[in-house]
Amino acid sequence: MARARPVTALDLEQDAGAVRRTWRFERIGWGVIAVAIIGGLAGAFGDGPLSSASVVSADRRVGVQFERVVRYNAPSTLEVRLAPDRVGDTIVTVSLDTAYVRAVEVVRVAPEPVRVRASPDRVEYHLLRPDPARPMTITFAIQAGTPGRHRVRLGTTSGTVEFDQLVLP
Amino acid sequence: MSSILRAVAVYTVLLVIFRVAGKRTLHDMTTFDLVLVLIISEAVQAALVDTDNSMANAFLLVVTLVGIDILLSVLKYRFPSFGQVLDGRPVVLVRDGRMVEHVASKERVNQEDILSAARCLHGIEHLEEIKHAVLEAGGKISIIPRESAR
Numbered sequence: 001m002a003r004a005r006p007v008t009a010l011d012l013e014q015d016a017g018a019v020r021r022t023w024r025f026e027r028i029g030w031g032v033i034a035v036a037i038i039g040g041l042a043g044a045f046g047d048g049p050l051s052s053a054s055v056v057s058a059d060r061r062v063g064v065q066f067e068r069v070v071r072y073n074a075p076s077t078l079e080v081r082l083a084p085d086r087v088g089d090t091i092v093t094v095s096l097d098t099a100y101v102r103a104v105e106v107v108r109v110a111p112e113p114v115r116v117r118a119s120p121d122r123v124e125y126h127l128l129r130p131d132p133a134r135p136m137t138i139t140f141a142i143q144a145g146t147p148g149r150h151r152v153r154l155g156t157t158s159g160t161v162e163f164d165q166l167v168l169p
Numbered sequence: 170m171s172s173i174l175r176a177v178a179v180y181t182v183l184l185v186i187f188r189v190a191g192k193r194t195l196h197d198m199t200t201f202d203l204v205l206v207l208i209i210s211e212a213v214q215a216a217l218v219d220t221d222n223s224m225a226n227a228f229l230l231v232v233t234l235v236g237i238d239i240l241l242s243v244l245k246y247r248f249p250s251f252g253q254v255l256d257g258r259p260v261v262l263v264r265d266g267r268m269v270e271h272v273a274s275k276e277r278v279n280q281e282d283i284l285s286a287a288r289c290l291h292g293i294e295h296l297e298e299i300k301h302a303v304l305e306a307g308g309k310i311s312i313i314p315r316e317s318a319r
Contacts (some may be wrong), residue, residue, distance in 0.1 A: 019260055
């Protein structure tokens with residue numbers, strides 16, 4: 001390693017090794033910035049193709065489109081798609097874990113639920129289904145309030161799906 | 170507590186980003202550099218303040234940011250090597266009228282930058298009249314003219 005040595009006639013200590021390490025650190029930093037920008041465009045930090053995901057129940061009667069990564073206080077949605085109902089029930093119940101609803105505020109549900117019931121474990125949203133013979137889409141507008149990884153269990157009268165969602169600070 | 174943690178996080182991230190960006194990034198501010206600083210301050214403002222717009226939060230943030238600055242200045246004074254890591258080191262760009270090309274290119278300084286500093290500081294017209302040009306840790310270019318050019 002190069003030792004610190006004074007430049008001739010200039011009282012300035014030069015440590016060539018340290019200067020080279022600084023340049024290397026800068027270049028690595030530039031690489032990290034480039035990766036962060038590309039990752040951001042791709043959605044590694046939410047709001048992009050890498051972040052967008054969907055999950056379906058085993059019998060494919062319930063599907064949820066969601067963001068794997070959401071940002072603190074930023075709006076996002078859970079889009080629940082239900083297959084046509086065989087029984088012809090005109091009321092649909094969608095439930096979420098109470099812990100998840102506490103961590104991620106549900107700002108709005110469309111269509112608007114006719115009743116919301118909360119228990120210590122689950123929050124149930126009861127919605128009218130005008131035509132049980134047709135598929136139905138329910139949108140939960142959410143706003144994440146607690147950073148961290150959240151396990152989401154979304155239950156409906158047709159089935160249950162589970163997925164993970166990461167809330168960035 | 171979260172205000173202080175947010176302030177520490179924002180300060181640290183900005184410190185690392187500007188350290189990585191290099192000495193010359195915001196020194197000798199152009200008009201656009203000024204706009205860039207304003208945009209950056211606007212971008213981090215929400216992360217600092219969150220939803221708490223109280224005066225108490227604002228004072229807490231200011232006290233924390235200034236406190237970190239004081240702490241770092243004390244550490245830099247006590248431990249000069251820490252200061253060199255944090256601020257970088259001065260490097261020689263011109264020695265006896267000749268550019269040290271590999272240093273200048275790594276620091277993204279060209280001959281025109283050095284001559285511009287030389288003209289401003291000493292009215293020097295030619296590179297040969299410069300004995301030493303040093304890119305200081307803060308990004309400023311210092312010029313020491315040759316005896317004949319003084």
